[in-house]
Amino acid sequence: MNKTVNVAIMGIGTVGGGTYEILTQNHDYLLANHGIDFRVKKVLDKNLERVKSFGIPESAVASGVDEIASDKDISIVVETMGGVEPAKTFIEKVLLSGKSVVTANKELVSKHWPTLEAAAKKGGAGLYFEASCVGGVPIIRALRESLQANHVNSLVGIINGTTNYILSKMTEEGMSYADALKEAQSLGYAEFNPTADVEGFDASYKLSILSSLAFHTCIPFQHVYREGITGITKADIKAGKELGYVIKLLAIGKRSGDTVEVRVHPTFVPADHPLAGVSGSFNAVYVNGDFVDDLMFYGRGAGARPTGSAIVSDVVYAAERTEPIYSDFENDGKIAAGITIGKDFTSKYYLSVSAPDAPGVLAALAGVFAKNNVSIETVLQRGGSGGASISFLTHTAQESDVRRSVAEIEKLDDANKVVSLVRVLS
Amino acid sequence: MNKTVNVAIMGIGTVGGGTYEILTQNHDYLLANHGIDFRVKKVLDKNLERVKSFGIPESAVASGVDEIASDKDISIVVETMGGVEPAKTFIEKVLLSGKSVVTANKELVSKHWPTLEAAAKKGGAGLYFEASCVGGVPIIRALRESLQANHVNSLVGIINGTTNYILSKMTEEGMSYADALKEAQSLGYAEFNPTADVEGFDASYKLSILSSLAFHTCIPFQHVYREGITGITKADIKAGKELGYVIKLLAIGKRSGDTVEVRVHPTFVPADHPLAGVSGSFNAVYVNGDFVDDLMFYGRGAGARPTGSAIVSDVVYAAERTEPIYSDFENDGKIAAGITIGKDFTSKYYLSVSAPDAPGVLAALAGVFAKNNVSIETVLQRGGSGGASISFLTHTAQESDVRRSVAEIEKLDDANKVVSLVRVLS
Numbered sequence A, B: 001m002n003k004t005v006n007v008a009i010m011g012i013g014t015v016g017g018g019t020y021e022i023l024t025q026n027h028d029y030l031l032a033n034h035g036i037d038f039r040v041k042k043v044l045d046k047n048l049e050r051v052k053s054f055g056i057p058e059s060a061v062a063s064g065v066d067e068i069a070s071d072k073d074i075s076i077v078v079e080t081m082g083g084v085e086p087a088k089t090f091i092e093k094v095l096l097s098g099k100s101v102v103t104a105n106k107e108l109v110s111k112h113w114p115t116l117e118a119a120a121k122k123g124g125a126g127l128y129f130e131a132s133c134v135g136g137v138p139i140i141r142a143l144r145e146s147l148q149a150n151h152v153n154s155l156v157g158i159i160n161g162t163t164n165y166i167l168s169k170m171t172e173e174g175m176s177y178a179d180a181l182k183e184a185q186s187l188g189y190a191e192f193n194p195t196a197d198v199e200g201f202d203a204s205y206k207l208s209i210l211s212s213l214a215f216h217t218c219i220p221f222q223h224v225y226r227e228g229i230t231g232i233t234k235a236d237i238k239a240g241k242e243l244g245y246v247i248k249l250l251a252i253g254k255r256s257g258d259t260v261e262v263r264v265h266p267t268f269v270p271a272d273h274p275l276a277g278v279s280g281s282f283n284a285v286y287v288n289g290d291f292v293d294d295l296m297f298y299g300r301g302a303g304a305r306p307t308g309s310a311i312v313s314d315v316v317y318a319a320e321r322t323e324p325i326y327s328d329f330e331n332d333g334k335i336a337a338g339i340t341i342g343k344d345f346t347s348k349y350y351l352s353v354s355a356p357d358a359p360g361v362l363a364a365l366a367g368v369f370a371k372n373n374v375s376i377e378t379v380l381q382r383g384g385s386g387g388a389s390i391s392f393l394t395h396t397a398q399e400s401d402v403r404r405s406v407a408e409i410e411k412l413d414d415a416n417k418v419v420s421l422v423r424v425l426s
Helices: A014-025 A027-034 A048-053 A065-069 A087-096 A106-123 A139-145 A161-173 A177-186 A201-215 A234-243 A304-320 A361-371 A399-412 B014-025 B027-034 B048-053 B065-069 B087-096 B106-123 B139-145 B161-173 B177-186 B201-215 B234-243 B304-320 B361-371 B399-412
Strands: A003-010 A036-044 A074-079 A100-103 A152-158 A245-256 A259-270 A282-289 A293-300 A346-355 A376-382 A388-394 A417-424 B003-010 B036-044 B074-079 B100-103 B152-158 B245-256 B259-270 B282-289 B293-300 B346-355 B376-382 B388-394 B417-424
Touching: A003 A014, A003 A065, A003 A087, A014 A027, A014 A036, A014 A304, A027 A036, A027 A304, A036 A065, A036 A304, A065 A087, A074 A087, A074 A304, A087 A100, A087 A106, A100 A106, A100 A304, A106 A201, A139 A201, A139 A282, A139 A293, A139 B139, A152 A201, A161 A177, A161 A234, A161 A245, A161 A282, A201 A245, A201 A259, A234 A245, A234 A259, A234 A346, A234 A376, A234 A417, A293 A304, A346 A361, A346 A399, A361 A376, A361 A388, A361 A399, A399 A417, B003 B014, B003 B065, B003 B087, B014 B027, B014 B036, B014 B304, B027 B036, B027 B304, B036 B065, B036 B304, B065 B087, B074 B087, B074 B304, B087 B100, B087 B106, B100 B106, B100 B304, B106 B201, B139 B201, B139 B282, B139 B293, B152 B201, B161 B177, B161 B234, B161 B245, B161 B282, B201 B245, B201 B259, B234 B245, B234 B259, B234 B346, B234 B376, B234 B417, B293 B304, B346 B361, B346 B399, B361 B376, B361 B388, B361 B399, B399 B417
Parallel strands: A003 A036, A003 A074, A074 A100, A259 A417, B003 B036, B003 B074, B074 B100, B259 B417
Antiparallel strands: A152 A245, A152 A282, A245 A259, A282 A293, A293 B293, A346 A388, A346 A417, A376 A388, B152 B245, B152 B282, B245 B259, B282 B293, B346 B388, B346 B417, B376 B388
């Protein structure tokens, strides 16, 4: 009854190495439970030292992608190289040769999913990417095969480990952004060039994938409104705490009728919301469906072992499925006809304004908000030698109205400055 | 490309009605996403009024299970009758006739899974029961198809909505057990005879199913150590709070090597643990795997709509899968050879002792613990007119050593009484 399934791994870095480790360490376990004798027949990586450091024999190193694509014994190829090229070319080649591909590459999937899926269909192969979003957390499988009954109304996630680590350090230990980033870099949680994480690109790639699945239409990542965490100060975090909030970089996808909102930005999360407790390198996705109501999926968002767990889960899945599954929407890279991306979303807002400490200032600011239909829930004013610091918490307002208010406030008096604007989850 | 799939629903109560509602309300949505035209062709229920209250036409009511089993057009049958009989007989009949069955019936699955699975295999049909555990939370799909790479080390869940509602009311509003139960009953969260929930039977059925899947061996529910919440007092909850704990009815499954522990009992959960925030009718399962590390699945544990969501997810799954999936272990109702159920587990413990307020009492109690290898972490003593109340928090200790200590303490002096014993999650 047992069958042998030969696997190739392209890219033996941290995650590729972790995948190799699971397939070898848990080989007998997978054989016992699934009747599949998984063998890593070939790997592709130029760094021989790194390959050998994982105990992979030199004889398994392929000369190039063609050696893998043309190997009739190999039926599943894992891609853990990262980046767009040459990963894209390699994946297309092996898909067209009829081998299923399992990838952890969110940038590639979010940028070239239609091309890859077309190649998969042409080759009669499967394309699986559970590991591309939220590490070991099986959110993609859940969206595809557990929430079918539901219209997903919203999906709110902490889906980038680096920024969550930095913000947690700033919140829990009072660190500055710069110091927290430095610590994250020294521990390997942030890259030397941290832009992709701290500016929200990584989260926008993942949100693009997750919202496409949740809302059944392509949502290209370019449509995701994106704001990073580099402007977050200790003062913002302190103000949030005083008002009962914890700051998180949230990825938010919402669908209401034919309007879809997708955005990544720092957000004040109410301290008693389940997402508020998601700290450090943990990630979570909070989903609301019309029948299932609220769900949360929580776990390690990165790391060789959790990401490897998601990859091997896809490998087993691909080995057991006789028919691959594809997107349940037209995967052509375009937003489906009739669907609009709502750029002018609504939210509650926290704004901190520095202004001259003079009579009438609060009245003037309040007047600007009122004129623009922004209703204020709470005001906190502190005087000081350098002027006043006034914080506003708004009721739900329109993004455009708030932006217009900000522009008008800064025009009102040269000394006025909107120091912070943080959206608030409600 | 579209195909029609005819479905029958046996038992049109709350959950069966919710299932019907999803299949009709979201009919076009399921057709658009999955290319499947689901039709509820027949229902089985003697209560015509109830059937009609869901807008089901009288013409759809079957005369008996045979009419459903012999209907060649029907390929999937949903069972939402509850209880063991006649559900068991009905399910076997339709499985043998080659129709896949989707059920929410945890009592039936935990008691007769091997028989039902044998019938499914014989009929070439699938048996799906996502809805039997933790309502709309896709924990069964996750254990079966997302965590394959992992040895599951532990699974800790709040998996009974009724008891979580009662304990939450006692904790958050200071209610007594009796009052909280009464409120739960008046809201329909607890049954008139609440035994199955408050004594932990329901949780033990679900734990039996979940641990069997997680540990890849049958774990009959009779092996689950079970303790309910009827003895929990306001004093226990208050003491927990002082020590930084929230009380929850936990279902705990652990596997270490060839030893499996399965138990359901009230437990002090550290206030900063993700499970501590799972309140009211929400449920959650916390899973630890050797590669994925910690994961949590959170959502509505009961109710027509969330449970209906899980059922319809299984219905879609059954309609799309050409080959049904079965257990990946020998499903013969017996614990696999070589595996032992560890009855003498280890835990931290909270014990509250009432004793005469006399010199030497604390020393005597401490002596009993020491003699039995139970090491004490914290002691709290309060004197009073009626005697002393002494609370102990232990380090990790053996269940048998703690039980022996309790017996010896009560033998030491007729006036000594161990008023509470609560295990502590660590």
